[in-house]
Amino acid sequence: MKARYDELLRLGEQAVGTNDFEHAVGLFVEAESIAREMGEADLADRAFCNRCSVLVELDQGADQIPKLKEILLSSNDTRNRFLAAYCTGVAYFISEDLERANSYARRATGIARELGDQTLEGRSLNLVGTLAARDSRFDEAEEAFNRCLEAHQDSDGYQRVMAAQVEDNLGYVMLCTDRLDEGIRRCEAARTILEDLGAEHYLYEVLQDLCYGYVLADDLENAFGCGTEALELAIEHEDQQIVKNCLFLLSEIAVRRGDTFGARRYLHELTAYYPEAGISEEIIDVFLATDLTTVVNLRG
Amino acid sequence: MAQRAQIVSPEVVAIGSRLRRLRKERELTQAELARQIGIQQSDLSRMEKGEYRVSLDNLFKILGVFDLDLADFFGERQAETEEDRLPLSREDMKILHLMRELSPEGRAEVQEFLEFKLRKQRQERRSLATRRSGESSS
Numbered sequence: 001m002k003a004r005y006d007e008l009l010r011l012g013e014q015a016v017g018t019n020d021f022e023h024a025v026g027l028f029v030e031a032e033s034i035a036r037e038m039g040e041a042d043l044a045d046r047a048f049c050n051r052c053s054v055l056v057e058l059d060q061g062a063d064q065i066p067k068l069k070e071i072l073l074s075s076n077d078t079r080n081r082f083l084a085a086y087c088t089g090v091a092y093f094i095s096e097d098l099e100r101a102n103s104y105a106r107r108a109t110g111i112a113r114e115l116g117d118q119t120l121e122g123r124s125l126n127l128v129g130t131l132a133a134r135d136s137r138f139d140e141a142e143e144a145f146n147r148c149l150e151a152h153q154d155s156d157g158y159q160r161v162m163a164a165q166v167e168d169n170l171g172y173v174m175l176c177t178d179r180l181d182e183g184i185r186r187c188e189a190a191r192t193i194l195e196d197l198g199a200e201h202y203l204y205e206v207l208q209d210l211c212y213g214y215v216l217a218d219d220l221e222n223a224f225g226c227g228t229e230a231l232e233l234a235i236e237h238e239d240q241q242i243v244k245n246c247l248f249l250l251s252e253i254a255v256r257r258g259d260t261f262g263a264r265r266y267l268h269e270l271t272a273y274y275p276e277a278g279i280s281e282e283i284i285d286v287f288l289a290t291d292l293t294t295v296v297n298l299r300g
Numbered sequence: 301m302a303q304r305a306q307i308v309s310p311e312v313v314a315i316g317s318r319l320r321r322l323r324k325e326r327e328l329t330q331a332e333l334a335r336q337i338g339i340q341q342s343d344l345s346r347m348e349k350g351e352y353r354v355s356l357d358n359l360f361k362i363l364g365v366f367d368l369d370l371a372d373f374f375g376e377r378q379a380e381t382e383e384d385r386l387p388l389s390r391e392d393m394k395i396l397h398l399m400r401e402l403s404p405e406g407r408a409e410v411q412e413f414l415e416f417k418l419r420k421q422r423q424e425r426r427s428l429a430t431r432r433s434g435e436s437s438s
Contacts, residue, residue: 135343135352136346136351136352136353176353244356244357245356248356255416255419256416256419256420258412258413258416260412260415260416270356274357274360274364276360276364277360277363277364283360283363286363288415289415289419291311291419292311292359294311294312294353295311295312295315295353295354295359296353296354296355296356296359297353297354297355298355299355300353300354300355300356300357300358
């Protein structure tokens with residue numbers, strides 16, 4: 001039974017590596033059930049935490065927080081405690097409780113250090129950096145992403161996807177802090193890796209960031225190409241935040257090209273996401289008259 | 301490295317100070333306005349200091365709270381008022397007369413072109429100011 005458990009865990013991780021998340025969840029559920037049959041609580045917790053790591057990727061982890069906290073507080077297995085802290089952090093992040101998310105992300109980083117596991121430390125540092133970037137604490141974000149990249153050196157499989165995400169995050173921070181060339185270079189490097197790996201699920205955020213970088217650099221042709229591709233993928237993957245950001249960036253590109261009609265079209269689509277504000281021409285005029293690219297935080 | 305990462309855009313600083321002014325004009329405390337926007341008071345405080353970039357979601361919430369002062373919020377009205385105070389020159393008058401002779405479609409095209417040129421000019425000024433602030437800090 002233990003061999004079957006190990007095999008299921010291995011296959012689950014493999015499925016995560018190929019972005020087959022639903023399949024991975026099924027494999028981890030089966031592994032957890034086998035571990036419970038064997039009476040192996042730590043193994044069951046490991047499978048449960050692995051399942052939660054996938055669920056949070058699918059924005060479905062919030063329901064698991066109580067059980068994760070239980071593991072964090074009571075497990076004797078340090079790796080399980082790390083996974084529990086990390087997943088709790090991501091779940092809070094998704095449910096917009098950023099203070100708690102930050103606290104659990106830092107706790108996870110501490111546990112990873114205790115373990116001496118650089119890969120795990122990199123994973124939690126990416127969350128720490130993401131939270132800092134969202135909060136416009138770009139210096140802290142940069143430090144976390146740099147340390148995270150060190151941890152991801154020579155990574156392969158799913159770790160390469162994660163490393164590419166971190167590279168993109170670091171690129172975004174650089175774009176926000178007026179280092180356009182290096183920021184764009186890093187985002188382009190992330191794009192190449194994700195395209196090679198066929199990791200479409202992660203690609204559209206990179207394309208959004210590239211669009212932003214090219215807008216700031218006034219390279220409107222590249223900005224438009226990245227922005228339209230990001231928008232299409234974000235619509236396909238139902239990522240509303242990226243859709244809104246792309247509509248905003250594409251309206252800015254249209255304005256700079258002198259295409260006020262096109263800009264209005266994008267802005268009408270954007271304001272439709274904010275029914276409480278109403279589709280007011282006055283709001284659209286504000287966007288048309290004002291360059292807000294250095295005011296808005298796409299990670300916010 | 302940390303010093304570079306703390307660069308704040310002049311636009312964020314300008315909007316932060318306008319936000320503080322509008323809040324005070326409406327006699328709102330930071331806590332009250334933060335509650336209306338739906339953000340943490342600490343975030344609003346950093347926003348007013350120009351240390352915090354807003355998400356699109358929060359930007360729309362702010363626009364909702366200050367619905368009557370949008371142009372003021374983004375500094376457009378102030379610029380227009382200053383320009384309005386200047387008398388029209390002969391050259392201004394000539395442009396206005398030419399505009400009057402145009403068809404409505406023609407006027408719309410010219411207006412669109414003028415808006416485009418104006419934004420371009422603002423962007424150039426902004427990048428020049430950013431370059432200058434970068435040179436002076438290095």
